[in-house]
Amino acid sequence: MQVQLQPMGWVVDNADGLSVLAAAEAAGITLPSSCRNGTCRTCICQMTAGAVRYLVEWPGVSADEKAAGWILPCVAVPLGDLQLQVPAARRPSRSD
Ligand code: FES
Numbered sequence: 001m002q003v004q005l006q007p008m009g010w011v012v013d014n015a016d017g018l019s020v021l022a023a024a025e026a027a028g029i030t031l032p033s034s035c036r037n038g039t040c041r042t043c044i045c046q047m048t049a050g051a052v053r054y055l056v057e058w059p060g061v062s063a064d065e066k067a068a069g070w071i072l073p074c075v076a077v078p079l080g081d082l083q084l085q086v087p088a089a090r091r092p093s094r095s096d
Pocket residue numbers: 032033034035036037038039040041042043044060072073074075
């Protein structure tokens with residue numbers, strides 16, 4: 001499965017059933033985060049394509065927000081390819 005991060009167009013492979021946040025970090029990409037347990041909403045971002053399941057029973061997004069595509073990447077696991085809007089994503093430049 002692949003997660004595409006817009007507007008940069010970066011693509012993260014997520015073959016291990018990791019959360020979106022963990023998969024991005026494994027690929028060297030930093031997304032906004034704080035609690036990492038679906039509570040604080042620091043990581044909230046909009047999913048424009050795809051679907052997710054949650055690692056916690058009560059992630060901190062309302063039904064209306066879910067319907068509008070808002071997800072919490074720290075506790076969301078892709079069910080297929082995803083496209084997310086994460087303008088705050090950062091990929092620290094490498095020295096090599
Ligand atoms: S980091 Fe707190 S809800 Fe995702």
